[in-house]
Amino acid sequence: MISxxxxxxxxxxxxxxxxxxxxxxxxxLAPRPLSERAMARWTAGCVWFGLVSLSLIVAIMWGxxxxxxxxxxxxxxxxxxxxxxxxLKFIFDALSISFTVLTFVLSGVVGAFASRYLHREPGYRRxxxxxxxxxxxxxxxxxxxxxxxxxxxxxxxxxxxxxxxAFFHERPAPVFNAQRVWxxxxxxxxxxMIAALALHRAAGAGDFAILVGSSAWPMGxxxxxxxxALGIGLLxxxxxxxxxxxxxxxxxxxxxxxxxxxxxxxxYGALSVHLGTYLLLRVSPILELSTLLxxxxxxxxxxxxxxxxxVCRAQTDVKSALAYASLAQVxxxxxxxxxxxxxxxxxxxxxHASLRTLQLLRSPSLLQDYHMLENAIGGRLRHEDGLxxxxxxxxxxxxxxxxGLNRGQLDQTIDRFITxxxxxxxxxxxxxxxxxxxxLAGRRSRASDQVAPGSFPGEEP
Amino acid sequence: xxxxxxxxxxLGISLPLLGAVWTSRRRDPSLARRDGLIVAGLTLxxxxxxxxxxxFLGGSGGLGSWGxxxxxxxxxxxxxxxxxxxxxxxxxYLTILGTLRAKVGEFSITRTLMSxxxxxxxxxxxxxxxxxxxxAVGALPPQFELLRRRxxxxxxxxxxxxxVVLLILGEAGVSxxxxxxxxxxxxxxxxxxxxxxxxxxxxxxxxxxxLFEHATFGRALLxxxxxxxxxxxxxxxxxxxxxxxLETIALMxxxxxxxxxxxxxxxxxxxxxxxxxFLSHSSLVLVGIETATPVGLTGSLCLWLSVSLSLTGxxxxxxxxxxxVGRSLMTEFQxxxxxxxxxxxxFLLSGLASIGFPGTxxxxxxxxxxxxxxxxxxxxxxxIVTVAALNGLAIVRAYFRTxxxxxxxxxxxxxxxxxxxxxxxxxTALILGAGVLPQPGVSDRHQAATQILRARAxxxxxxxxxxxxxxxxxxxxxxxxxGSL
Numbered sequence: 024m025i026s027x028x029x030x031x032x033x034x035x036x037x038x039x040x041x042x043x044x045x046x047x048x049x050x051x052l053a054p055r056p057l058s059e060r061a062m063a064r065w066t067a068g069c070v071w072f073g074l075v076s077l078s079l080i081v082a083i084m085w086g087x088x089x090x091x092x093x094x095x096x097x098x099x100x101x102x103x104x105x106x107x108x109x110x111l112k113f114i115f116d117a118l119s120i121s122f123t124v125l126t127f128v129l130s131g132v133v134g135a136f137a138s139r140y141l142h143r144e145p146g147y148r149r150x151x152x153x154x155x156x157x158x159x160x161x162x163x164x165x166x167x168x169x170x171x172x173x174x175x176x177x178x179x180x181x182x183x184x185x186x187x188x189a190f191f192h193e194r195p196a197p198v199f200n201a202q203r204v205w206x207x208x209x210x211x212x213x214x215x216m217i218a219a220l221a222l223h224r225a226a227g228a229g230d231f232a233i234l235v236g237s238s239a240w241p242m243g244x245x246x247x248x249x250x251x252a253l254g255i256g257l258l259x260x261x262x263x264x265x266x267x268x269x270x271x272x273x274x275x276x277x278x279x280x281x282x283x284x285x286x287x288x289x290x291y292g293a294l295s296v297h298l299g300t301y302l303l304l305r306v307s308p309i310l311e312l313s314t315l316l317x318x319x320x321x322x323x324x325x326x327x328x329x330x331x332x333x334v335c336r337a338q339t340d341v342k343s344a345l346a347y348a349s350l351a352q353v354x355x356x357x358x359x360x361x362x363x364x365x366x367x368x369x370x371x372x373x374x375h376a377s378l379r380t381l382q383l384l385r386s387p388s389l390l391q392d393y394h395m396l397e398n399a400i401g402g403r404l405r406h407e408d409g410l411x412x413x414x415x416x417x418x419x420x421x422x423x424x425x426x427g428l429n430r431g432q433l434d435q436t437i438d439r440f441i442t443x444x445x446x447x448x449x450x451x452x453x454x455x456x457x458x459x460x461x462x463l464a465g466r467r468s469r470a471s472d473q474v475a476p477g478s479f480p481g482e483e484p
Numbered sequence: 485x486x487x488x489x490x491x492x493x494x495l496g497i498s499l500p501l502l503g504a505v506w507t508s509r510r511r512d513p514s515l516a517r518r519d520g521l522i523v524a525g526l527t528l529x530x531x532x533x534x535x536x537x538x539x540f541l542g543g544s545g546g547l548g549s550w551g552x553x554x555x556x557x558x559x560x561x562x563x564x565x566x567x568x569x570x571x572x573x574x575x576x577y578l579t580i581l582g583t584l585r586a587k588v589g590e591f592s593i594t595r596t597l598m599s600x601x602x603x604x605x606x607x608x609x610x611x612x613x614x615x616x617x618x619x620a621v622g623a624l625p626p627q628f629e630l631l632r633r634r635x636x637x638x639x640x641x642x643x644x645x646x647x648v649v650l651l652i653l654g655e656a657g658v659s660x661x662x663x664x665x666x667x668x669x670x671x672x673x674x675x676x677x678x679x680x681x682x683x684x685x686x687x688x689x690x691x692x693x694x695l696f697e698h699a700t701f702g703r704a705l706l707x708x709x710x711x712x713x714x715x716x717x718x719x720x721x722x723x724x725x726x727x728x729x730l731e732t733i734a735l736m737x738x739x740x741x742x743x744x745x746x747x748x749x750x751x752x753x754x755x756x757x758x759x760x761x762f763l764s765h766s767s768l769v770l771v772g773i774e775t776a777t778p779v780g781l782t783g784s785l786c787l788w789l790s791v792s793l794s795l796t797g798x799x800x801x802x803x804x805x806x807x808x809v810g811r812s813l814m815t816e817f818q819x820x821x822x823x824x825x826x827x828x829x830x831f832l833l834s835g836l837a838s839i840g841f842p843g844t845x846x847x848x849x850x851x852x853x854x855x856x857x858x859x860x861x862x863x864x865x866x867x868i869v870t871v872a873a874l875n876g877l878a879i880v881r882a883y884f885r886t887x888x889x890x891x892x893x894x895x896x897x898x899x900x901x902x903x904x905x906x907x908x909x910x911x912t913a914l915i916l917g918a919g920v921l922p923q924p925g926v927s928d929r930h931q932a933a934t935q936i937l938r939a940r941a942x943x944x945x946x947x948x949x950x951x952x953x954x955x956x957x958x959x960x961x962x963x964x965x966x967g968s969l
Contacts, residue, residue: 100848100922105779175842192888205880213873220858449746460690463639470697471753474811
């Protein structure tokens with residue numbers, strides 16, 4: 024009886040965002056779109072339904088003293104003869120419930136905010152469609168009981184993030200920035216997929232009950248060897264770094280702020296940016312098997328935190344400053360995970376996500392409030408010098424300021440050493456192909472050369 | 485029992501041929517389009533009927549829906565080919581449906597129906613020589629179009645001429661009654677080279693880019709998206725090729741997949757971009773076929789269908805864009821989202837389906853393929869993942885270039901037409917339907933993969949039984965390809 028109730032409530036929590044996406048997706052194909060009010064109500068309704076389902080699960084778990092509940096949907100795809108199964112399974116434990124509750128609460132808040140903030144905006148429906156994709160991705164990733172299911176949600180989050188960064192697509196800058204974000208995500212996705220395959224090879228399954236043990240989080244024990252844990256863990260660390268904008272992928276984080284403020288808040292201040300650290304927490308029993316891996320996690324976390332702290336002080340706009348401040352905190356959370364802590368990073372994550380959402384949602388009106396305050400007191404607000412200003416030598420401060428202002432030249436470095444050589448190499452191949460087809464045709468072989476350029480250049484300057 | 489079956493295949497192949505004769509007499513292109521659409525719809529219904537007939541009445545063996553092995557000139561389908569004629573007919577139907585009336589003058593409906601008939605005959609050929617003949621004849625319609633439009637055709641002609649010669653010489657030289665290890669090397673290499681050339685594997689892929697440059701977009705799309713080259717590899721090469729040839733094909737295909745993915749990222753024009761994108765995906769299908777493992781082959785066959793379908797949708801969306809704004813550059817923004825947002829949705833959805841995005845038709849196929857490839861060689865698995873990542877970048881870049889940007893000001897109505905909307909809904913339903921409920925398709929393709937591998941194993945057993953011919957998989961049923969499938 025009790026398992027039937029858990030199944031029903033579990034389906035409710037996962038089904039709510041599925042229904043939301045189905046409604047918005049079908050409405051986008053229909054000739055007559057949904058009204059703004061209807062979309063806002065659907066969003067609020069589905070978020071509430073999911074949250075209530077989840078709350079009931081928590082209440083029953085509390086009442087029955089259970090710390091780990093599994094809701095199995097079954098094999099989505101299976102080839103029994105070949106031992107191939109794509110198992111859809113969701114787990115409800117301290118980690119997944121905390122993160123899913125956070126997801127529903129913050130998504131509900133941001134959804135309500137966005138329904139007013141984007142009122143009569145031409146892309147209102149587009150925003151809520153992508154928002155539904157994001158919500159589904161987050162819930163699936165947070166509750167995933169297998170690595171494949173987590174990957175499913177992970178990809179949905181990535182796609183919706185990139186599309187929302189390019190929300191104001193009439194301007195080139197958001198589109199270029201969305202491409203940057205998407206590029207970083209694709210690297211992270213590739214690392215994740217290879218790690219998932221390696222996990223399958225090493226442990227024979229993608230089920231977290233086998234990969235990290237069936238005990239309630241964080242008590243699990245992984246069956247991997249130390250060497251396997253190091254290799255797979257490093258791949259997972261790359262995936263997490265890409266998703267959470269840790270070094271060396273930090274360049275995309277301020278670019279992502281080109282999107283509308285509600286999406287910036289929920290994606291890069293609150294939820295999406297923490298998905299990488301969530302992944303590390305989920306696979307924490309694997310991290311524990313390799314000291315070297317833990318050192319790498321701490322190193323990347325601390326380096327990102329220091330970098331974020333330096334750069335955020337040199338930013339001239341509030342959203343970029345908040346983005347780097349987020350990076351500093353996410354870096355610290357990562358370092359905490361690497362140091363073997365489990366509940367502290369989880370609490371840190373929840374607190375930071377909530378604070379940052381508030382700050383980002385507040386940011387559009389903050390400047391106006393500052394002006395009002397200064398007008399009221401008749402002068403500038405006083406700024407106390409920080410520790411660094413008082414104690415650090417001026418030369419060091421200038422150097423750090425330059426690093427902060429250039430954002431560590433991360434994007435430029437990637438462009439110089441990866442992007443440009445890659446493009447040059449294939450442009451050379453294209454040139455050689457042209458010579459070959461020209462020779463075969465005995466004339467200029469490309470009709471596409473005659474296509475005249477228009478007036479809206481689409482290459483990043 | 486076979487004699488009681490309705491002759492779906494024969495009807496399905498004859499209808500477009502008769503339709504071609506009928507439409508050639510039409511002076512008004514709009515009427516020709518309407519008639520062509522009706523014929524393509526009926527053909528699609530026949531091919532779906534043949535598939536259903538095969539699945540529910542024909543059993544799982546190599547049973548044709550009509551005729552027997554004693555009449556090899558009659559069309560036949562088996563587990564591998566059963567969905568392919570239906571898919572081919574669907575691609576033709578959607579292409580004609582998505583052709584705007586203003587463009588019918590350039591895109592000959594008569595030639596389209598003729599090539600549809602040839603394609604369906606290719607997928608239902610019952611013998612290796614029948615398939616060779618149909619693959620050779622199938623190369624002609626694009627050449628006729630290039631000549632009729634007075635476009636350069638030497639690159640295409642050189643490649644396809646070589647393809648036909650290699651194909652005939654190779655098939656004439658190989659023996660389908662000996663084991664893979666005993667195959668004569670030279671004819672086997674010729675046959676392999678022919679099928680790779682038709683598949684567009686680098687470095688003999690330039691005919692494909694040239695075709696996209698000079699033929700109509702619709703013709704080029706119809707010639708490449710059904711993946712006749714991959715069909716040739718599966719039918720003609722896989723059952724009899726020694727392992728080292730399969731490994732060579734896999735390596736060349738993998739190289740092509742990576743190369744084409746990189747090339748797609750640096751293209752400045754949309755047609756060439758699409759061509760490389762397609763090349764990259766079709767090469768991945770070949771990589772899976774050559775793994776010769778049940779999981780890899782199943783993944784590859786799933787990917788084949790999903791890539792054909794999704795890239796047809798992607799290509800049609802690009803063609804619709806082209807019919808509105810002309811050939812577009814990938815180096816600038818077209819700003820079409822204001823005018824055709826639904827088309828933008830299809831563009832993105834079909835593109836994502838082709839790279840195996842979760843929830844779309846390609847996801848499970850790619851998962852299976854990567855799983856099998858990584859099992860064989862981790863490097864190959866990682867390379868496939870890299871190719872998918874690069875293609876993902878190319879697709880999103882193309883989406884933004886085509887639909888983002890300042891709204892295009894125009895004096896003509898660019899909005900989506902009802903026929904285009906229907907085409908979009910069909911493709912979207914198939915992509916999402918196969919993505920959400922993949923099990924029936926995967927099971928079906930797994931059975932096909934198992935049969936192919938069983939046939940290959942039978943051929944290998946020939947050696948141990950001192951040159952005797954392996955018996956058909958299920959006696960009393962129609963078989964082709966040396967009793968293999």
